[in-house]
Amino acid sequence: MTQPILIATKNEGKVKEFAHAFAKLGRTVVSLNEYPAFPDIVEDGDTFSANARIKAKAAGDAFQVPVLADDSGLRVAALGGAPGVYSARYSGEGATDASNNAKLLEELKRLNATDAAEPLADGTRLLSPAQFVCVLALYDPATGEFMESEGTVDGFIAERPRGEGGFGYDPLFWLPQLSRSMAELSKEEKQAISHRGNALAKLVEKLETNE
Ligand SMILES: O=P(O)(O)OP(=O)(O)OP(=O)(O)OC[C@H]1O[C@@H](n2cnc3c(O)ncnc32)[C@H](O)[C@@H]1O
């Protein structure tokens, strides 16, 4: 039987998305949540790429198996690209998805940010263009080599949350092309358009062409 793919994450939202994506390729995944004794990885890189590599290498060197890691975040135009690589700890120590979303709306309201785009049908205003970014790093401890890919998706930050799906900033991320928030998409729909889905498709293609 093929081994599960080890993903160097503690984020259950990511784990569910990877489990869904890899199931279609006939593979299962396992995350660091199955290894509670494994120490927290310090993500002190300046870029998504650096942090993805730090996570993949920490777990790969410890477990001596190839490891996939995901570093991702939200770039908001009206905030000069923040929170970017700091997306997970935007609202400080002990940040949660809820506190990060609250902080994002607070900051945009403090700046009186508003976008020229048409409000939604229910009157909800769009506050700023934004982009989700995901960098995937696959590390093989046997060779010390990394394979990397990046995916993005463009949208807007809406002034109030919508939808129950996804995780993180998804309820505030409006997709004008679908007229829905990221949290209103099924796993399948999110994978088809998301930063993570795009990055994964690129990585799989690279692996297949053995680049
Ligand atoms: O480092 P790991 O253990 O993988 O888990 P994490 O949640 O800390 O993940 P990151 O360091 O990559 O930080 C990503 C941040 O961006 C948010 N984020 C990433 N992908 C997202 C997505 O698909 N939808 C909504 N928010 C997302 C997420 O909620 C975090 O706040």
Ligand SMILES: [Mg+2]
């Ligand atoms: Mg993290």
